[in-house]
Amino acid sequence: MKKLIVGNWKMNPIDSSVAREMFLLVRKQSVALKSVQTVICPPSIFLGELKSLVSKNCLLGTQNVFYESQGAFTGETSPVMVKNSGFKYVIIGHSERREMGESDLIVSKKVNACLKSGLKTILCVGEKTRDESGDYYKFIRQQLTEDLIGVAKKDLKNLIVAYEPIWAIGKNALRVATPEDVMEVSIFIKKVLSEISSREMAMNVQILYGGSVNEKNSENFLKFAGVSGFLVGRASLDPQVFNKILRIADNVK
Numbered sequence: 222m223k224k225l226i227v228g229n230w231k232m233n234p235i236d237s238s239v240a241r242e243m244f245l246l247v248r249k250q251s252v253a254l255k256s257v258q259t260v261i262c263p264p265s266i267f268l269g270e271l272k273s274l275v276s277k278n279c280l281l282g283t284q285n286v287f288y289e290s291q292g293a294f295t296g297e298t299s300p301v302m303v304k305n306s307g308f309k310y311v312i313i314g315h316s317e318r319r320e321m322g323e324s325d326l327i328v329s330k331k332v333n334a335c336l337k338s339g340l341k342t343i344l345c346v347g348e349k350t351r352d353e354s355g356d357y358y359k360f361i362r363q364q365l366t367e368d369l370i371g372v373a374k375k376d377l378k379n380l381i382v383a384y385e386p387i388w389a390i391g392k393n394a395l396r397v398a399t400p401e402d403v404m405e406v407s408i409f410i411k412k413v414l415s416e417i418s419s420r421e422m423a424m425n426v427q428i429l430y431g432g433s434v435n436e437k438n439s440e441n442f443l444k445f446a447g448v449s450g451f452l453v454g455r456a457s458l459d460p461q462v463f464n465k466i467l468r469i470a471d472n473v474k
C-alpha cells in the first residue's frame with residue numbers, strides 16, 4: 222500500500238491563481254514519487270479549476286461534504302456530486318468543523334453517505350487534551366464507535382482514519398506530539414476498528430497522523446508511529462516544505 226500524504230489547505234489561499242501555482246509545484250514533485258500518493262484538499266471553489274491539472278500521483282479531494290445526495294440544502298455539496306465530478310477523497314469530521322458544531326451524529330451520517338458513494342473517506346478523530354489517567358482512550362473509542370455507526374463492513378475498505386490530537390494541531394499547539402504518543406493511539410485505533418469489524422478489515426484501514434507535521438518530524442512519525450501517511454495543515458501551504466515531506470516519505474521504507 223502506498224503512503225498517503227494529504228494536504229489540507231483549509232481556507233487558503235485567497236486566490237485561484239495562487240492555488241494553481243501551488244498545485245502545479247506539488248504535482249511536479251509527486252510525479253517522481255514511487256511509494257507515495259499525494260492528495261490535495263483545497264477550498265471547494267478551486268476544485269473545478271484544479272481538476273484539469275491532476276495526475277495519477279497527485280489527486281484532489283474535498284474538506285467536507287453534506288450527507289444528502291441532492292435537494293434543498295443551501296450551501297452544501299453532496300458525496301455523489303464529489304464522486305460524479307471525478308474526485309475520490311474527502312475529509313470528514315475535522316476538529317475545526319466539530320468545533321463549529323458538527324456532532325458525532327452528523328459525522329456518522331456524513332461518513333455513511335461518503336462510504337456508500339464509494340469515496341475514500343478520511344475520518345478525523347482525536348482528543349482535546351491528554352490526561353494522566355488515559356481518559357483520551359475512552360474519548361477516541363467513543364468517537365470512532367459513534368462516527369462509524371451504521372457503516373457496512375464491506376464499505377470499510379474505503380475508510381482512512383486520521384489521528385489528529387487537537388492539542389498538537391495548528392499554531393496554538395500545546396506541544397508537538399512524539400512518535401510514541403501517536404504509536405499508542407494508532408495501535409488503539411486498529412484495536413477498536415477490529416472490534417467494530419474484523420481484524421483483517423482493521424489491518425487494511427490506513428491510519429494517518431495530523432498535527433504540526435513538518436519536514437523535520439515527518440521521517441520519525443513514519444518510522445516509529447505506526448502510521449502510513451499524514452494529514453498536513455500549515456506545512457502544506459508552502460509547496461517547498463510540502464514537497465520535502467513528500468520526498469522524505471518516499472524514501473522511508
Ligand code: PGA
Nearest residue numbers: 390391432433453454455
Ligand atoms: P497543522 O494542521 O498541520 O497545521 O497542525 C493539521 C490539521 O488541522 O489537519
